Structures are given as structure tokens and as C-alpha cells.
Amino acid sequence: MMRALIIIDMQMDMQHRLDRGQDSVNPDAGDKIAALARHFRAQRLPVIHIRHREDHPASDFHPDAAGFPPMPCALAADGEAVFVKTTSSSFTSTGLETHLRENGLSDLTVVGAVAGFCINSTVRHGADLGFRMTVPTDAVLGFSLPHANQSAQVIFDVTMAHLGADFAALTDTAALLDR
Template sequence: MQALLIIDMQKEMQHRIDSGRDHVDPQAPARIAALAAAFRAQGRPIIHVRHRDEDPASPFHPLAPGYPAMPCAQDRDGEPVFLKRTSSAFASTDLQAHLHARGITDLVVTGAVAGFCVNSTVRAGADLGFRMTVVRDAVLGFDLPSDRLSARTVFDVTMALLAADFVEIVDAASILSA
């Protein structure tokens, strides 16, 4: 069985975009919303992952304005929400057990951030035997200003490394038309 996995689409991502931070892909939230609507219409599972940090100074602290889900990633109708404290959604949650208990073997991955939590989660999922598909144009990527790496460079290298050995990379249109 296949499920949609939405990673870390929290308001902090929108705050980064609104602040002018170099990023890829500004249409990702709309594509995530479209994918979620399609999965819901077909009765297929959607799983949400959010980052939670207990440090009060963190934008992912539960009381921080960046913590809530973006509108495109609001959970509905009992869709599970896993709160992680690590980069990988598998390392600090019971996501793996949840997937196995429901017979979910394939994950369609969207969300943020390409070079970090999406990357870590996808690699861990592949290592655990899940079939991982990344929806390239439904993933946000940001720059690494301290290393003077553009968002496009980080994103393209991340996708290329994932495609080389871990996952299938597709566009939202191919999932929506399937």
C-alpha cells in the first residue's frame, strides 16, 4: 500500500520564504495541497511529520510562531501526525511500526527541507526496506549561506544523490495523473 508523507511543512518554512531566503520550489505548498487532496479523494493514507524542539528559542518550539502546520499540510480526519526531534522521521518516532501495522510499503515523500529532513527520512526509509518516491516539485529546498551554496545547488545535488541509489524521483503531475 502507498501513503503520502508530508515532512515539516510548518509555518517556519513560509517565514523563511517571506524573508527572502533563497529557496526552491515556491510552488511546493500548492503541489502538496493538490497531492493531499488527490490522496484523500482516493481514500489513500496521508501521514504528517512535524519537527518539534523543546528549546524555547527554536522556531520549532511548540509555542513558536513557526511551529504550526502550513495550510497545505493541515492534518484532517484522523490523519496521523508524528512529532520528531531528529532529522529523520524514523529515528525519533514510531513511524516504522505505524507503517508496518497498516501494510504501508511505499511512501510518496513531499515537504521540507530537501537537503536535511527529506534527505534523512528518505535514506532511512530506503534502508528499512520501504519503497521511497520523492516528488521533486513538492519539496522545498533552501540555501546554505554560510557555505555560499545556492538553494538550487543544494537541491539539485540532494536529488541527484537520492536518485542515484535510494529513490525514484518524480514530478507531482505524474503522481496526480496515475
């Protein structure tokens, strides 16, 4: 059972939201992600990058938008797999599942953004496909939903409770760095 780190959607749009002061959980998640990436690389374990893309020119995730490039914590090293998705789940619009199976990767540590959206859908989908999912909760970024009057903390807590109930092992970065 080989492990891999999957970094989801840590793109500049996330940093821009933090810089604007949007209500968030784990605004220092990028530091935790960078530490985990260094740890996995030092153990010669794969680090896989997922980026979100939208085709609408006004989208923050359009390839020409300032929000599209990866944050520094999510820069791919030479030879690391990078998948670009157009859906919430990292498995749906990419070749991620094929890549994982072809490389014997079954124990997946998932980090990145955003808790209630792409982290949630990717972890659930991965578990449904039979992958062992682990989520270090302090390496996951969460944001509020102002239009729904829901705080970042409420959304994050409910999302993690659901994931931990049936889809993933929840832990923290420190515990994974000790492995």
C-alpha cells in the same frame, strides 16, 4: 503494496523563510503538496504528517513558537496520523516505522521540507528499512545555506541526484496525479 503520502515539516517556519525572501527552490511546493494530499485522500490512501519540534525556547520549532504550526497545505484531516519528531529522519524519534508496517504501507511518497535535511535523511532511512520511496521533486522545498555559501539550487540538485541514484524514484506532481 499500499501507498501513503508523507508530508514532512511543512510548518510556518518554512513560510516565514519564503516571506523573508530566503534563497529557495520550489517556493510553490505547498500548492503541489496540497494537490497531492487531495489526490491521496480522494483515493482513500493515507496521508501522514511529520512535524519537527525542538525544546529550546528560542527555536522556531519550539511548540510555542510562531514557526511551529503547520502550513495550510499540511493541515491534518480528521483521523490522519501526525508524528512529531526531534531528529532529522522521520523514522528515528517517532513511531512512524511501526505505524507503516502495522498498516501495510510500503510505497511511500515523500514531500515537504527541507530537501538537504529532513527529506534527505528520511528518504535514505526509509529506503534502508526496505520501503519503496518516491519523491516528486517539485513538491519538495529547498533553501540555501548562506553560512556555507551554497545556493538553494546547488543543494537541491545534489540532494536529488543522490536520492535518485540509489534511494528513491524521482518524479513530479503531475505524474503522480495521473496515477
